[in-house]
Amino acid sequence: MAKVGAVLVIGGGIAGIQASIDLADSGYKVYLAESTTSIGGVMSQLDKTFPTNDCAICILAPKLVQTGRHENIEILINSSIEKIEGAPGHFKVDLTQRTLRLDQEKCTGCGLCAQQCPIEAIDLFNEKLSNIAAISVKFPQAVPLVFSINKDKCIGCGICKGICKAKAIDYDLQDKLITLDVGAVVLAIGFDEYDPTPLTELGYGKHLNVITSIEFERILSASGPHSGLILRPSDGTIPKKIAFLHCVGSRDRKHRKDYCSSVCCMYTTKEAVIAKEHMNIIEPTIFTMDIRAYGKDFDKYIDRAKDEYGVRYIRRRISSIKEIPDSKDLIVCYETKNGKIIKEIFNLVVLSVGMEPNQKANELAQKLDIQLNEYGFCKTCTFSPVETSRSGIYVCGSFATPKDIPETVIEASAAAGCVNILLSEARNKLVTKKELPEELDVSDQPPRIGVFICHCGINIGGVVDVPNVVEYVKTLPNVVYAEHNLYTCSADTQTNIKEKIKKNNLNRVIVASCTPRTHEPLFQATIREVGLNKYLFEMVNIRDQCSWVHMHEPEKATAKSKDLLRMSVAKASQLIPLQEQEISVINKGLVIGGGVSGMTAALNLASQGYEIFLVEKEDSLGGIAKNIYRTLENDDVQEYLKILIKNIESNQLIHVFKNAQINGISGYIGNFSTNISYGNNGKIIDLEHGIIIVATGAKEYQPKEYHFGKDQRIITQTQFEKDLFTSDKIKGLKSIVMIQCVGSRNDDFPYCSRVCCSEAIKNALKAKEINPNIEIIILYRDIRTYGFKEKYYNFARDKKVIFIRYEEVEPPELKIKNKELKIIVTNPDLGKLEINPDLIVLSTGLVAPIKENEELAKMLKVPLNEDKFFLEAHVKLRPIDFATDGIYLCGCAHSPKDIRESIAQSNGAAAQAVKILSSEKLVTSGLVAVVIEENCIGCGSCVEVCQFNAIELIEKERAFEDFTMPIMKSYVNPALCKGCGTCGAQCPNSTIVIKHFGFEQIHAMISALLIQS
Amino acid sequence: MSKSKKKVDKKNFHPNILCFCCNWCSYAGADLAGVSRFQYPSTIRILRVMCSGRVDPAFILEAFKDGIDGVIVTGCHIGDCHYLKGNEFARDRFERFKEVLKIFNLDKRFKLEWVSASEGKRFAEVITEFTNKIKNLGPLQAL
């Protein structure tokens, strides 16, 4: 049976969104099933994101729109899965789409109904902190933007039905059963926040001023219940002292939550910092066990929170909270370092709640016949992190393990990458491509502008005098036609617009309605369907900028609408058709680095039929994994590596170059050329390829500390692991001390290497297994066994591994006297301790190969971060790609990570790369910068500001009377230009034209502003 | 036009203000102000560009030359720019440009502000505040 080129993605949070986009971009039809009425998930509720304090909705909204408008993605809101049958490649899935009690096709999202609805319901998006109407949209930026009726609240009064001009409301609409044929399924159902009500000692639900972190997040949000003012629930005052309690519903064996939720340490810090930013009088205190800032640049964020924002961290777990009846303030009791009990009063307590499995996980697992793990999350394996127990069904995001947004995005791409392997033969079978008529050549015609002005029901028409504006617009130069529509965006108006274009020979079109951010592509597509270049379109936002914000000043709103239209007509008169260029693609890839990451990416792409060049600087494949025997979860790494290498070497499409060195890289997306020398005698070869994957890995830090290298009893974790797994050296030992964070989290290497805690615990457990009586003491600063790794931390403590914490300012000291090893460690609670081990194991960090990375970064023209790891395009939402198109990143080259995470990111990188490799041609945008060469003085200031490597200086011959001379001219590569226009503004000679936002066009708008209507 | 040199009473003065918004954050913030019905003075006319980095100081000079009473450039918060650093270049550029404006005594009529997509309310506040400031300054006298 032929495989079906369609995929069902279940869950519309950031994981589902990313997986859908990746799959749809690489040639599959995607059904995105979401259980609520909008995609966006938890991320849409967040105010800011760590560690950059990016505004969450700013970065998410474009993705929402992209998903909503993607021609290969069909979003099925309000739906749930009923059953699934079939096998990988061809599943049949039944799902129910619950009725919204209105017709989604007809609803324009204008929101009139909600304004008139007399019934209030609780706003779940705002975590029940405010109310909304019984007919509502989930949040203002919702996609799709449709309203729905809360059937428990609706009294059926009929007001909304009466007022809806689009006639969308139909109380009697029934649930729908949908059957889909798909080749694969991706699960991205996310998590639930832990509900702390059962922890009665904390008083959540009883004390008004004890709230959860997600509630606090909404309070922080500018679009939250108090518009970003931080007011506490009991009396609406500003809480000066706020306590955050960590690990509520996490790392709690008593309540059977013995995993770490991975994100709370960071989001709490973020909330504390943002609270402080909002209101400087706030004094945040965080009660914590360990600070698990294990991700890229996380430790720096914590340091800033402490040093710049004065966030106070206290290492205590709080087990109970008391309320002061009159003031509703809260008393938190804890013990100080010297054993004194302190009672501190706080005005607000925020519980940092953990991630729980989605409450629907169980039911879904049964319906899909997949296994869950002991905690109720989806079961996966180390070497196949995005595969469920049923083949053809994949998982990503926090349904697999608790995780933050970048890792979720990585896994979503990884899931897409693995679907690619399964379904590549069915690629492009089910996607639709519209047949479009030839473009009309209107470049020589004088402008004939048509203007369509929208009433938006009464949203615009109720305030702005639309007919009057239409009459006014008709008087403007070059306008040959103008009309008004009830809804300009409705399907019948699109037909009407097309007819009017033809009938009146229009060659420029303006729509005055809502925001171009959501609706411009729709109208552009409409005019393109009758042969007009899509850039001959302009949009004016008279709803969000006139009727809605000047509601009580109809005359001024009308006058402003006229002004905006006049400006737009001025620009439209200057519009010219823009050409999108096609560039060819070499369907081969270059993977730099032959470790697990590079090999995984190479294999993924080769299994889809693409030729891959894999270059490795050493004489054998395997990278750092060659030193790892088992994972913390006891998977056999060496065995896995053996198979992986065999698969690589036997694959005809993969060309491995060992002992290789890269001499130079040129070209751009689709068309790179790389010169390498390889082999024992440095043979030189040029490789032509369309994409590059950087998988250069990291290396182990070679310690200078603790007499390393001078005494055989002082070794690194890697050496220790080798001894454990390949010799019986440790049999005779009595006592081992492990020292954590050697070469990590210090001034030279101010970041966490992420893997060392797990390494230490893994090796400690192995040592205990070999020799149960051995004493093992781990000296640590924080134990960072995030996610399910926490289980092994607990194991180790059960097995009597001793953990002693030290602080950065007082690291353990080593003394060797009469051949005896002596470690002196200072614990903040216990004071100074002395240990006499027979072996000292240093948990050394992972460091970037600085010189190599710097060289490669220069050749690729991509940035490194302060720690010399490669810096991705966007820390939160683009963790796999660089700002420069066609170059991707995976594994430890990005930041330290374990095998499981490296495999995920590598499959994700392959998923990004295959979007390019699988396309015959790439289409550039028309919105680009173009240099007018004769005026260019070759100063290079444009090159400096361009973040996308789109501009370079090219040597040109300049002929004078009797001699020629080389001069430099700037050139913008349209394949790389993003059209931001920064170079245009920076050019001292104003000789860069920014298409569609050109100097004349903008100037025309400015001059039109003041000509009075 | 506002170029008249007559004494105008500031109360009834309805200034003409040009507001540049970048497509990704501040324009979205203006949209959110709309969706949330945050009211602000009808004095501004928004001109959308892709990034605040696109805004050439020459545009602002042109605007003042034409007699526009105030110009406000808005973009994503530093670090949030959709094109990574467009707003940083805009910031640096306008820092220098302010010195030029000072010479013509126009610096008070110009402002650079960052507004995120979730700051609908703030957008309204920024515009209200700037409008009040321009109202206080009175109409722009011909250059």
Ligand code: FES
């Ligand atoms: S995109 Fe908003 S400032 Fe650059």
